[in-house]
Amino acid sequence: MSALKSVKGTYDLLPKDKAVHRHVSETARSVAERFGFNEAVTPIFELSEVFSRTLGETSDVVTKEMFSFETKGGDKITLRPEGTAGICRSFISNGLQQEVPVKHFYYGPMFRYERPQKGRQRQFHQVGIELIGVETPQADVEVIAAGYQFLKELGFADDVTLELNSLGDKESRAAYREKLVAYFSQFEDQLSEDSKNRLKTNPLRILDSKDEGDKVLVKDAPVLGECLNEASQAFYTAVKEGLDLLGVPYVENPRLVRGLDYYCHTAFEFTTTTLGAQGTVLAGGRYDDLIKMMGGPQMPGVGWASGVERLALMMGEGSVDLPRPIVVIPVSGDQQVEAMKLAHQLRCEGYIIDQGYSGNMKKRLNRANKANACAAILMGEDELARGCVTVRDLESGEQSEVSLDDLVTSLAKFK
């Protein structure tokens, strides 16, 4: 009880629950591949500057959520809090501008030092895709459509809402920021403490403040859309038209902003009301200046990340079954060796075979039940003498004798 436990914000994923997580990540991989994104794996830690230089020095992720440490050689290392920075670093390191457009899918653990809650852990998992090297809205449409298809194949088409906004290009955003700061500054003393800080660090975030007082002020705040210049306007329209064309439903949310500095133009979020405060299930946007900020070439990109734990939570415990084995049971100790040999042969033929290690037949059948086995192969002295075994269908209870020569083919229905 007071023995060892996993550290705060981490947890053990046992096979039953992992089956659900795996279904989520495999679905993502499958959809990504159909959209032309193949899996890349980057290290789960990077030099700290990979994140601090790109996420924005004032972002919460950098100021309070990074898991950082120093190596014996004095390198400052950070466990990755998100996936995009690593993919972009890898793009630069490997000279991938030669192979543009680059389309990567990733899956793996991320780390954020924050207060754990349901659907929010210190070590958690994300799947994501990044499309690098395409500056036209076609890329945004494809990326968002892939995200929608992923959620749809998990069965969440009706549980999520796609919220869409445009942050505009650099010029538009700077103009808006100025307008916004001017507006809120007149009411500075009426703003919540949090928003007073946000006014200095990230004024856009005031727009989605949950403080009631702030909400009143936000209602009359200037809207980003008004500040979009012609090019940004056209880009946004093209994205919307593309989504309409593909039948991807969305809701425009002019107050949707991003926490990380590197986003521009398209920002989107798939949200759900079923997870309490952790409503965002898949989110992303366009990051045209990120790679340049990191010291690489000017290279546009767009992508998203999605929280595996949150989606697994939505799926529900036990919503995905573990593979069902066929169990090999020697009727008495005399058939133990034969059973082991047969189990091995069938495994080599591609069957999922379980075998008990002790106990009489009753106990072994009992365990077969608990393992959710679909069939049992009973090996008794009598039938072995005839070169046969008994195959019992554990679903129906029907059983019949099968000659060892025909066994592999007659088991096919249990595969």
Place this chain on the structure above:
RNA sequence: GCGAUUGUAGCUCAGUUGGUUAGAGCACCGGUUUGUGGUACCGGUGGUCGGGGGUUCGAGUCCCCUCAAUCGCCCCA
């Protein structure tokens, strides 16, 4: 980082205004059944009551600290 709630067996929980040896269901192990599972009945293992300190003749129960989880804020997937 801030605020609130919770913490008794592997799991879900009971445990009166502080009072002897802390209970139940499920799960697990064994038996009824020495070649046939999921049912039923019987029996058994398992707890320093999250941890530490304090008040008291006496603490699972009251107080303080600490750890963890849950909910909300910040922020985010």
